[in-house]
Amino acid sequence: MARFKAKQPSSGAAEKKKPRMSNAERSAYFSRREAAKVLRSVLQGDAHRRAVASIKSLVYSPSIKNKKATFALVCQTLKHLPIIKDVLEGANILNSRWKRQVELVYIITYDILFGQEISFVGDAEKFLLQRKVSLQSALARLLVRKKMKRIEDLLDHYQTPDVSKPRYVRVNTLKLDVDSALIELRKQYMVEKDDLVPDLLKLPPKCDLHDHPLVMNGSVFMQGKASSMVAAALDPEPGWEVLDACAAPGNKTVHLAALMRGKGKVIACELNKERIKRLADTVRLSGAYIEVFHSDFLSLDPKDPPYSKVRAILLDPSCSGSGTVAERLDHLLPSHAAVPQVERIVYSTCSIHQLENEDVVKSILPLAASHGFRLATPFPQWHRRGLPVLEGFEHLLRTDPVEDKEGFFIALFIREEGSVIHPSLSPDSSHLSLVERTKRKNLSKKEARIIMPTLFGGMFKMFLYSKPSFRANLK
């Protein structure tokens, strides 16, 4: 805070004109600048070979205050950097002033084009936000030039080709059966069925399937093995109602619909307005019937008719993205797991960090148990399990970014019939989250506002003062 004050204009008149930053604005403002500092060091060093180690050591230096958000921002910006550089070049908007702060420009451009659009306070932010249309047009032109439709394809295209990484496609069984897909793909490639995930086909490394008719018409989806394990771990049954709480771009959503053989209902919830469009595109391409909601899943009322019959929940939040992941499951369980119908929950991330994986599971296990949930073992034949930092770690599933070519984490909670202990009947409330305890104590809103952010940050505010949702019109 002190650093921010030092940057305020000294004249009283100017100070009056500048509105005070909110906490969220201040946090985003400093995170971006801290991230830019780290990014500069990474890019100046041997960025590619030692990126992760370098970023970690740089972020964990005492000068970086907001470590989690900074780490996330640097990793995501680095991942998108080749695209960001091409977009900036295509948009041709940088003058010499901004070229001198190019790392900050990269970070903000990432946030504007791909990140969560929050709090664009600051001169660099204003400069780039005013040119958002130019940036978006340059991105659209880049996609056309590279003959690609989706950012994911562009990311794949820019990635240093890993000669040993097999390609995977998941057959969308709502449109085509696996054997027909095999016959069709074998006309061009050596294809075999994956030994673990049903409906997943393995192709040789470097196969470029972006333009393949089966991809273009939604009969197969280009989806990695680890990512395809997530919906399969939840294993929803045909006829169920299932909630995909963090859905865009929707690969796992449409996988859920395929696993349910188009019977029952998949409800897809997505917070980010821009990403809703991509979710809607994926849903259309898949031919699945999916109800899409533009909403914060934390604001959903499980008693509302659309959700009250939900039997399974997939929670695949933005990892390393928001800096608030550790609270997400904690919020989901008290609000949603109390619905007796919910019997399976999968929490997954594409993060390799204990903080976002085992630590999250560990923190909510007592609460989960109080609702009758226990950890179950998805893909028991898979050898790589969780880190041994909690009881039951062997139920957790990990994939390794080097050995398995993708880093993923999956935790599966199941609740067996008759095992529900309703929290309102439990005499011991120590397992309850602060929000529930606060509600029980009947604290005033003001008191709650003081206590809650201290422990759980902005998520409780979202929970209590969330925006109304609306249903996205896909027609």
Ligand SMILES: C[S@@+](CC[C@H](N)C(=O)[O-])C[C@H]1O[C@@H](n2cnc3c(N)ncnc32)[C@H](O)[C@@H]1O
């Ligand atoms: C890792 S991505 C999900 C990927 C998706 N499951 C798939 O496989 O295609 C996380 C998504 O969750 C969304 N998200 C983050 N917080 C959310 C919230 N509170 N409510 C709903 N969606 C949220 C993000 O905007 C992002 O699109």
